[in-house]
Amino acid sequence: xxxxxxxxxxxxxxxxxxxxxxRLRSVLGRRHGEERQRPNPFTPPPKAGQAPAPxxxxxxxxxxxxxxxxxxxxxxxxxxxxxxxxLRQIRAADPTFNEKHFLQGAKAAFEMIVKAFADGDTxxxxxxxxxxxxxxxxxxxxxxxxxxxxxxxxxxxxxSVDLKxxxxxxxxxMVTIRFITHQVDCTVNAAGDVVDGDxxxxxxxxxxxxxxxxxxxxDPNWLLVETRVP
Numbered sequence: 192x193x194x195x196x197x198x199x200x201x202x203x204x205x206x207x208x209x210x211x212x213x214r215l216r217s218v219l220g221r222r223h224g225e226e227r228q229r230p231n232p233f234t235p236p237p238k239a240g241q242a243p244a245p246x247x248x249x250x251x252x253x254x255x256x257x258x259x260x261x262x263x264x265x266x267x268x269x270x271x272x273x274x275x276x277x278l279r280q281i282r283a284a285d286p287t288f289n290e291k292h293f294l295q296g297a298k299a300a301f302e303m304i305v306k307a308f309a310d311g312d313t314x315x316x317x318x319x320x321x322x323x324x325x326x327x328x329x330x331x332x333x334x335x336x337x338x339x340x341x342x343x344x345x346x347x348x349x350x351s352v353d354l355k356x357x358x359x360x361x362x363x364x365m366v367t368i369r370f371i372t373h374q375v376d377c378t379v380n381a382a383g384d385v386v387d388g389d390x391x392x393x394x395x396x397x398x399x400x401x402x403x404x405x406x407x408x409x410d411p412n413w414l415l416v417e418t419r420v421p
Contacts, residue, residue: 285404306344360403373394
């Protein structure tokens with residue numbers, strides 16, 4: 192009888208031990224968020240002086256080149272764009288842009304600037320010109336006045352006012368106009384003698400002017416930013 196109870200006790204203890212082993216394995220094999228994460232082979236290598244992250248085992252080998260940042264694309268060389276493409280870019284940045292209205296405004300600005308320069312009227316020139324262009328005009332006016340000279344310029348006719356170039360430069364629209372006009376242009380010294388030009392004969396003058404406007408500015412006015420001759 193005693194041996195039977197002894198055998199029964201061993202059997203009970205064995206079943207309890209098996210149950211505990213099963214529970215222990217189930218707990219150890221379950222992820223609970225505190226395990227060490229596996230190394231990512233795509234992670235860039237540590238910077239100089241920075242300790243590398245500990246590896247889970249010595250068998251982890253990063254894939255070659257996967258950690259390097261992508262190389263910057265080579266710059267694309269772009270040549271001059273067509274007038275129509277430049278106008279399309281400007282219209283995309285400023286839907287209110289209209290070539291016909293712009294040419295009318297450019298013609299009026301041309302007349303104002305030519306007259307103000309001849310008259311030495313810097314207050315009229317100031318809001319129409321970019322800083323560096325204004326500085327050049329103002330310096331020429333100062334030299335003329337210092338020499339005691341006066342200038343007369345009259346536009347007798349506009350032969351043509353044509354769009355020549357158009358493009359976007361960042362947020363700035365840039366439009367170049369070719370003006371072909373007939374002008375009477377002469378310079379007179381302090382004694383009243385003509386030192387340049389002819390007060391009685393109009394000549395053909397070709398001017399190429401570039402106007403610019405910040406398309407993100409509420410100011411609708413364009414500035415003269417460059418003048419050149421053909």
